[in-house]
Amino acid sequence: MTDEQLLVNQLKNPKTQEQAFRSLMTLYKERLYWHIRKIVLSHDDADDVLQNTFIKVFKNIHSFKENSKLYSWMYRIATNEAITFINKKAAKQHVDISELQHKMADTLHEDTNYTGDEIQELLQKAIFTLPQKQQLVFNLKYFEEMKYNEMSEVLETSVGALKASYFHAVKKIEEFLKSH
Amino acid sequence: MNKEDLHKIAPKLSEISLKKTGFKIPANYFETVEDAVIAELKAEKLQQKQVENPFKTPENYFNSLEDIVLTKLKAEAIQKNNINEEISDTYFANVEDAVFNKINSTSKVISLKSKIIKYVAPISIAASLLLIFTLNTNSNKVTFDSLASSEIENWINTNNIDIDALSIAAMFPEIELTTEIDSKSLSDDEVANYLTDEDLESIIFEN
Numbered sequence: 001m002t003d004e005q006l007l008v009n010q011l012k013n014p015k016t017q018e019q020a021f022r023s024l025m026t027l028y029k030e031r032l033y034w035h036i037r038k039i040v041l042s043h044d045d046a047d048d049v050l051q052n053t054f055i056k057v058f059k060n061i062h063s064f065k066e067n068s069k070l071y072s073w074m075y076r077i078a079t080n081e082a083i084t085f086i087n088k089k090a091a092k093q094h095v096d097i098s099e100l101q102h103k104m105a106d107t108l109h110e111d112t113n114y115t116g117d118e119i120q121e122l123l124q125k126a127i128f129t130l131p132q133k134q135q136l137v138f139n140l141k142y143f144e145e146m147k148y149n150e151m152s153e154v155l156e157t158s159v160g161a162l163k164a165s166y167f168h169a170v171k172k173i174e175e176f177l178k179s180h
Numbered sequence: 181m182n183k184e185d186l187h188k189i190a191p192k193l194s195e196i197s198l199k200k201t202g203f204k205i206p207a208n209y210f211e212t213v214e215d216a217v218i219a220e221l222k223a224e225k226l227q228q229k230q231v232e233n234p235f236k237t238p239e240n241y242f243n244s245l246e247d248i249v250l251t252k253l254k255a256e257a258i259q260k261n262n263i264n265e266e267i268s269d270t271y272f273a274n275v276e277d278a279v280f281n282k283i284n285s286t287s288k289v290i291s292l293k294s295k296i297i298k299y300v301a302p303i304s305i306a307a308s309l310l311l312i313f314t315l316n317t318n319s320n321k322v323t324f325d326s327l328a329s330s331e332i333e334n335w336i337n338t339n340n341i342d343i344d345a346l347s348i349a350a351m352f353p354e355i356e357l358t359t360e361i362d363s364k365s366l367s368d369d370e371v372a373n374y375l376t377d378e379d380l381e382s383i384i385f386e387n
Contacts, residue, residue: 037203055217113206116203123196171189178192
């Protein structure tokens with residue numbers, strides 16, 4: 001039995017559940033946090049989404065089929081939670097998601113939890129010009145250096161499609177950087 | 181795509197350091213994540229317990245509620261319709277008169293007209309017939325007893341005498357009726373026959 005299988009069994013056992021869950025969070029909190037933060041940008045929003053992600057993992061651990069790796073499953077939940085979050089935020093402000101992201105990028109420098117320089121801000125704006133799926137692929141590959149086969153499990157997309165998507169994303173961002 | 185490939189197709193992007201994203205987190209944030217999530221889960225569980233309603237309902241109560249309510253509404257509607265039928269709008273305005281009419285009707289007052297028809301008219305007819313027979317015959321001794329009822333009837337029929345109660349009353353204004361006919365003196369059959377023969381509505385209006 002692998003460490004992951006052992007952890008999953010402990011998570012499904014009410015007696016060991018809490019301790020195992022604490023270990024799970026310790027193991028993945030930072031990776032998931034940064035994945036979420038790249039989507040929602042603000043720390044407070046990322047914190048909300050991270051907590052919701054872990055709560056969903058806890059509540060749905062019994063439906064985890066073990067067809068994929070546990071962390072891929074958790075990444076999927078985190079991605080869905082983050083996208084749902086910004087969709088709701090956009091709906092509340094009566095704007096579409098791309099408009100919201102442009103606003104978020106424009107006001108990034110006002111965030112006390114952001115210390116990026118001009119080029120980093122420009123990069124963020126360039127990422128927000130991409131379609132949603134390409135944004136995810138670019139973030140996972142460029143910042144998190146996730147392998148394509150792992151990314152394939154998280155985003156439920158073929159490796160070939162992911163490679164093509166990343167290539168297109170890189171080209172678009174390069175063009176944006178050159179033109180700004 | 182490795183760093184060399186990235187530099188080839190996107191030189192500007194490859195210049196940006198991957199490690200410096202500019203995103204910061206509050207101090208000690210990651211040390212508090214587990215406690216925050218577990219506290220959130222416990223709070224949620226506690227809230228769920230508080231939300232749980234201690235009051236129970238009988239089994240299938242909510243499944244049958246619509247039928248019960250509809251049945252009650254129908255029953256109320258039927259009852260309301262019955263009340264409307266039984267009590268007219270003017271019922272309470274006329275109830276005193278109705279009561280007095282009932283009280284008066286218990287003494288069985290019979291109208292003068294009907295009394296004339298029933299009792300006085302035959303007597304009057306008989307008297308006038310007696311007078312006619314007396315005048316028309318040479319016999320000096322004609323009495324009621326000497327005339328059979330059938331002879332009187334035949335005479336009326338053969339002579340086509342059309343005579344009604346009012347005509348007779350007009351012919352004999354001197355006849356005074358000072359006493360009421362006691363209802364006790366009338367048999368049930370007589371009353372029944374009378375009510376059958378007469379138009380009941382006209383009697384009610386006359387009274």
